[in-house]
Amino acid sequence: MADPVESPRDGASGADDGMLTAYLDGELGVAERAALEERFMREPALKVRLDLLGRGGRAFGPAYDALLAAAPSARLQGMFAELAAARGPAPMRRRPWRALAAAVVLLIAGGLIGYLASGALAPRAEPPGWRQVVAEYQGLTTSETLAAIPNNPQVLAEELTAIGGALTLDLSPDKLTLPDAALKRADLFRFKDKPLVQLAYLTADSGPISFCIIANGRPDAGRAFEVREGFNVVYWNDAGRGYMLIGKASRAALEAYAGELAPRV
Amino acid sequence: MGLLCRTAATRIRLQPVNTTLRQAIHSTMAAGIHDPVMQGIAAELPRLWRYGLVLSGNRDTAEDLVQATCVRAIERAHQFQPGTRLDRWLIAILHSIWLNEIRSRKVRQGQGLVDADAVLVFDGMKETETNILAAQVLREVQGLPEVQRETVYLVYVEGLTYREAAETLAIPIGTVMSRLAAARAKLAGLGTEAKAAASHPRQARE
Numbered sequence: 001m002a003d004p005v006e007s008p009r010d011g012a013s014g015a016d017d018g019m020l021t022a023y024l025d026g027e028l029g030v031a032e033r034a035a036l037e038e039r040f041m042r043e044p045a046l047k048v049r050l051d052l053l054g055r056g057g058r059a060f061g062p063a064y065d066a067l068l069a070a071a072p073s074a075r076l077q078g079m080f081a082e083l084a085a086a087r088g089p090a091p092m093r094r095r096p097w098r099a100l101a102a103a104v105v106l107l108i109a110g111g112l113i114g115y116l117a118s119g120a121l122a123p124r125a126e127p128p129g130w131r132q133v134v135a136e137y138q139g140l141t142t143s144e145t146l147a148a149i150p151n152n153p154q155v156l157a158e159e160l161t162a163i164g165g166a167l168t169l170d171l172s173p174d175k176l177t178l179p180d181a182a183l184k185r186a187d188l189f190r191f192k193d194k195p196l197v198q199l200a201y202l203t204a205d206s207g208p209i210s211f212c213i214i215a216n217g218r219p220d221a222g223r224a225f226e227v228r229e230g231f232n233v234v235y236w237n238d239a240g241r242g243y244m245l246i247g248k249a250s251r252a253a254l255e256a257y258a259g260e261l262a263p264r265v
Numbered sequence: 266m267g268l269l270c271r272t273a274a275t276r277i278r279l280q281p282v283n284t285t286l287r288q289a290i291h292s293t294m295a296a297g298i299h300d301p302v303m304q305g306i307a308a309e310l311p312r313l314w315r316y317g318l319v320l321s322g323n324r325d326t327a328e329d330l331v332q333a334t335c336v337r338a339i340e341r342a343h344q345f346q347p348g349t350r351l352d353r354w355l356i357a358i359l360h361s362i363w364l365n366e367i368r369s370r371k372v373r374q375g376q377g378l379v380d381a382d383a384v385l386v387f388d389g390m391k392e393t394e395t396n397i398l399a400a401q402v403l404r405e406v407q408g409l410p411e412v413q414r415e416t417v418y419l420v421y422v423e424g425l426t427y428r429e430a431a432e433t434l435a436i437p438i439g440t441v442m443s444r445l446a447a448a449r450a451k452l453a454g455l456g457t458e459a460k461a462a463a464s465h466p467r468q469a470r471e
Contacts (some may be wrong), residue, residue, distance in 0.1 A: 006336055017348055017446035017447070017449075017450060018439065018442035018443050018445075018446045019442075020451055021442055021446040022427065022442050024449075025427070026443070027426065027427045027442075050451075051456060052450075052453050053446065053449045053450060053452040053453060054449075054453075055452075056448065056450060056451070056452035056453035056455075057421075057449065057452075058402045058405065058416065058421075059398070059402060059429070060402060060406070060418075060421040060422050060450065061408075061421070061424075062395075063398070063400075063401075063402035063403050064315065064319075064399075064403070064418070064422045065399075066386035066396060066399045066402070067315045067316055067318065067401075068311045068312065071310070071314040071315060072314070072324075072328065073310065073311055075328070076311065076314060076328070076331055077307065077310060079328075079331070079335070080306065080307055080335050083335050083336060083339055083375025084303055084307075084339065111309070113382060159399070164377075202452060244321040245283070250391045262273040262324075
């Protein structure tokens, strides 16, 4: 008897059981399959055995689908986010007063990751640029996010010094003051291995505004305007750095802020 | 995406969480969200947890396994070959950690292995007919010796081919076949054959 499949050594009927199982699972090649079917004709006992093993099948997939729903997804995503972040630049400092914002972002990220996992977001034709990523992130920030952050000039100054270092920029607080807008926090990100700074302001009239700087090495470009993810954006490039102001504030207000900030930084 | 986030934000209730998470997720979104490997890993977490649960029979151990798998996958992300299956790669990592680190530690510490049957009862799961049938199948599979159980899971649940399962488990294809055959025999109620198969040294539950 030709047996092209590696024989298991399970005992008397083991080799045949393996073959029969492979037959049931559609894992045999055409020739092996034909040879086995020929044997079924000659050996009724083998066919009986096949039927018995067939009874050992179950609706395994649906049964285990239920387990996925029991997975502690939020905890797993939180754990993964921490690991992923540790891979990038170290967090500036642990700031316990950001717990509220953390909850918001955690829950949203969970939903977002689920959304991505569901395949709802097909791969884009082009990778999104930094302004797109910032705009998406801006969508997570509300007035409440920033209002929950207490004003602490000393902490802010320390953050700005550390963050400015990453972009070799002098980011002292006096250079960043804006009329009718309170600078609430500064964060250092990394986008495609380039440092990206986000300075979050809170305005009374139009909610959060972010001033972002990335060391992108691009050529100089004059000030331009666009609407992205429903936000107004004013952006320009100077001395190898990209700048953008983004928020719900009017184009004129953002242009005015840009006019103030550009010469200072 | 922005739309999705804003929509989600309107129905969120704030609750205290680990305070370091904001920074963490913040950075993930800025740094990782457009990295396909990182995105892919994030999407696989529930399935990895499920595999961890199938192997260990313990929810906490399953979480530990997922975490250890993520650590290693992130470390070795550069070794992942684009165009190959990320889920298979992650499953192989998890299996290797289970076999070489966590499982052996549990055995060494004399804890033995948890009776898997006991943990697969879902909290708050409705007792519908579908769920009762599902629970029955899970109980049956969890009652198989570990090596049969994981092979059944990889081939019949995760849909790996025999070859893929053999590579993932680092065993010959013939062993995949014999494990599945023994599992089928046992599930079909063919007691003696199942015992004979299970007594094979490669298949014995340690």
